[in-house]
Each structure stands twice: as C-alpha cells, then as structure tokens.
Amino acid sequence: MTDKKIFELHADVCKALGHPLRIEVIDLLQDKELCFTDILEVTGGLKSNLSQHLSVMTKKGILKSRRDGQCTYFSLSSKKVAQACRLMREVLIDNLKKHQTLIDKL
C-alpha cells in the first residue's frame, strides 16, 4: 500500500473524532457499553442524527455495535480510541492553559 493511501485511510479514521457529538459518545463509552436509547438520553438531539453519527463511527471502525433483541448496544472498538481521545483532550487543555497564561501576563 502506498504512503499516500495510508495517510488517506488514517485521516479517515481520525475524521471520526472530529465532531462534538462523536467526542461526547466516545467519552460516554470509555469503559462501558450502552444502548442507543441510553446514549440518546445523554446527548439529546434527534435520533436519526445520532444514528447516523454512530453509523459513521462504526463504519470507520472506532465503534462496535451489537444487536440484542430490541436494543442495539455500542462500545469502543478498542481502548486505543479512548486513549487517543484523552491525549487530544490533554493537548486541548494544555493549549487553553498556555492561552490563559498569556492573558494573565497582560
């Protein structure tokens, strides 16, 4: 596989992190499995919208889903997703702190 193709696939997986609702879902699923309705209850919004976002995340391989009776349960495909997400959160927090430090100096 060419490098450029890898970069495309890699970016595609990363894109799945690039939406507030999807970050919220990853946060929710850190250490547990939840069903669609449970997730919807926390995130709010339209069910069709949530369903589409969950479907994107599942297609890109960052979530797993399984159906049990009436309910569909979702979970992270791997702890690596949660770890990566936490690291990026830290990058954000570090930046916010740096920014605050700058403001304080003025």
Place this chain on the structure above:
Amino acid sequence: MTDKKIFELHADVCKALGHPLRIEVIDLLQDKELCFTDILEVTGGLKSNLSQHLSVMTKKGILKSRRDGQCTYFSLSSKKVAQACRLMREVLIDNLKKHQTLIDKL
C-alpha cells in the same frame, strides 16, 4: 465551561488530524523541526495549500511555528499529538487486519 463547549473545542482539535496531508505532516514532524520548503518538498502540491493546512494546524494548537529569517520552521506542539496519531494509526491497522481475516475466512 460547559461539557458541550469542551466537546466542541475537543472536536475542533481532533479535526486538525482529519486530512491526509495533515497526517503526513504530523508523521514528518514526529521527532524533528522542519521548514516550510522541506515539508513541501516531501508532501508535494501547491505552496498555498500547504500553507493553509499548516496554518490550520498551528491555530488549533497542534503545531508550533517559528520564523527564522526567510524560513518558517514547524514542529509538533507536543509529543502527545504524535502519540495520539500513532494510536489512531494502530486502530486503523487493527481494523485492516480484522477485515483481512474476514476475507480470508471466505
């Protein structure tokens, strides 16, 4: 700060990883600083495009840039960016392997 606001900012930082060229740049800058022209030489494409992507990454706080004379040098703002990026690459590779295993079974 409300949770929803955090999710937005967090997603915004993650978005910076969501483009093949930007992944390539992060890969390139894993352990060193490079100037614009060096990066352009590796990635190819238009100067203006690279400049825009680097500017996005810098604004979102995942790159640092410093100007030295005629050249602008870029580096990762933190090793956490490289780590997160590597984790997501592993998620991708794991998925590709799973996919291949499925194919093999048929």
Place this chain on the structure above:
DNA sequence: GGTCATTGTTTAAATGTTTAATAGTTCACA
C-alpha cells in the same frame, strides 16, 4: 396469528463546512 408500541435505520432535501486552485500580497535580505 394480528395488532401495536418500541427501537433504531434509511432516505432525501436543505444547509453548512472544507478544500483546492488561482492570484495577489507581504516580508526579509542581498
């Protein structure tokens, strides 16, 4: 079995965002 409510998924249209390409600008310095 037939009917009904619950759980999600799918689809399609409207809207919003991102990107690539082009052209033009700024800056440092020889």
Place this chain on the structure above:
DNA sequence: TGTGAACTATTAAACATTTAAACAATGACC
C-alpha cells in the same frame, strides 16, 4: 529594487451535517 519564501483572499466544487418523514425489526398483548 529584485528575488525567494511564505501567507492571505477568493471562489467553485466536494463533502458533511441536520432535519423530517418513511421504513424495518423485535417483542408484547390479546
């Protein structure tokens, strides 16, 4: 003043997101 290095502005095309409505699958109840 000319040149190379990088940034900025603009715009059209591509892509992602939201919404609402229609649809499918399951299980409960009679």
